[in-house]
Amino acid sequence: MDEQSGTDRRPPSRRIADDLRASIRSGELASGAKLPSERELAGRYGTARNTAREAISILQGEGLVVAQHGRGVFVRPRTPLMRLGANRYSRQLRSETGLSPFRIEVTKQGRTPKTECRSVTRDKPPADVADRLGLDASTATVIRRENWYYADDEPVQVGVTYIPVDVAGESPLASERTLGKGSIYARFEDLGYRITRIREEISARMPYHEESTGLSMPPGVPVIEVLHTSIDEQHRAFEVTRFVMRGDLNGLDYEMPVED
Amino acid sequence: MDEQSGTDRRPPSRRIADDLRASIRSGELASGAKLPSERELAGRYGTARNTAREAISILQGEGLVVAQHGRGVFVRPRTPLMRLGANRYSRQLRSETGLSPFRIEVTKQGRTPKTECRSVTRDKPPADVADRLGLDASTATVIRRENWYYADDEPVQVGVTYIPVDVAGESPLASERTLGKGSIYARFEDLGYRITRIREEISARMPYHEESTGLSMPPGVPVIEVLHTSIDEQHRAFEVTRFVMRGDLNGLDYEMPVED
């Protein structure tokens, strides 16, 4: 726009990034399209290759593009989000379909779901979890169950469930990786804990280094962290799960009454 | 650890980033602490300054550190999140305190809240909003109200509310920036729309360029986007608001019954 007047205070890398961003937004560079190569951008703008590279790295940080070694840089296609709702705890849904809401969501997108329980251990609870369960973080022991969720063999979410030993007792929850029909909430019902309320504390952040490798996340994508607490009729918090999910593939969808 | 065997396949920039990350995690570099300068890191590791710089940029992308021109690079202090719950729509809370939940939350943190209605216009609704309101995106008109929320004069969140013209009529909602006591939901009640259910669709992403400048967001921080729908006793969706909030300052906290 205002090239000639010489008063373009933006550094060249910003300018290139701004131009590319505009092209992406206008649709000129469609979803999945290949950007000009670093060397070509550099030539086109009369800058060093590193400067073009810097521009691309800005867009990567914004989550707009992904680079593929040897192939090029591409506009990140926006895949539809899997929307997880509170209905994932619904008894009816559990019994009707026999499928977990995660499986339903993934199937709906034409992908193949898979879940895997990686470990069942006894541990000390993290402070925030102990707090939600009404336990003393330094003395209490909990069962820790680590679950991974996949779509087409691509990991999309992790859930770590903490159960007080007093609740789990000697039930399958305390030791078995597979929990049989109706899955985990059916087992809690076997023990007399029927989920009637949930609390979900939601935050977003960039993934830890382990998460970004474990979930094989591209740069510029945040995670959604959900700290979930299950509460029964007697207002007992009997289980807490921390979900960490890829922000580019997952979303939450709650519908609830306004109380008071 | 395995320096000598020469088989440290990590590129130097990664190695520096890993070391710094470990120092941060161990607490050796506490929250708010100053990292060694780029030039010092370069010297210490025997690399070029650019390489140390690259390492720091990795940590910036992870949201672990913030750079301040002329001062140094610092471990990002983790400020406690403001937790917004469904109670922000509660009638009782509205009448009891006369304060909005946002104001309560901010005050609780010892900061000074401020809200500002930037504009009230008539517009076409975005497709997703039209869908939630049961309108035709291409023909319908809505009132668009843009609100900014501040803590200590720092912008922390934006909310854009869409109201069908049929709902707003000639009420203050359609034109006034200030809505008087009890704020927006009291005005909806004046019109016969009493909020009984809400739907909240939540996602996380990196901020758009405008958002990151408008909310003056440091790099490596995502936003939480909430698409909120208000529903009355007659199952009418009478208002939709899109909230965009800084992920490092805000969180959500819902407690709800499990239905079915």
Next chain:
DNA sequence: GACACGAGCTGGCTTGAGCCAGTTGCGGTA
């Protein structure tokens, strides 16, 4: 005591060069 100035620190940004490592496709060989 208040203030202006500058030295020496910090990060911000660029250059132009080089080498490495994936990817792709073409052409020649078995």
Next chain:
DNA sequence: TACCGCAACTGGCTCAAGCCAGCTCGTGTC
């Protein structure tokens, strides 16, 4: 025809140097 291998692309990462701009703090002046 099937396959191998190489050339020519792509991004990944680094170097060494330079200039700019913001911050801090000491020094010296008024």
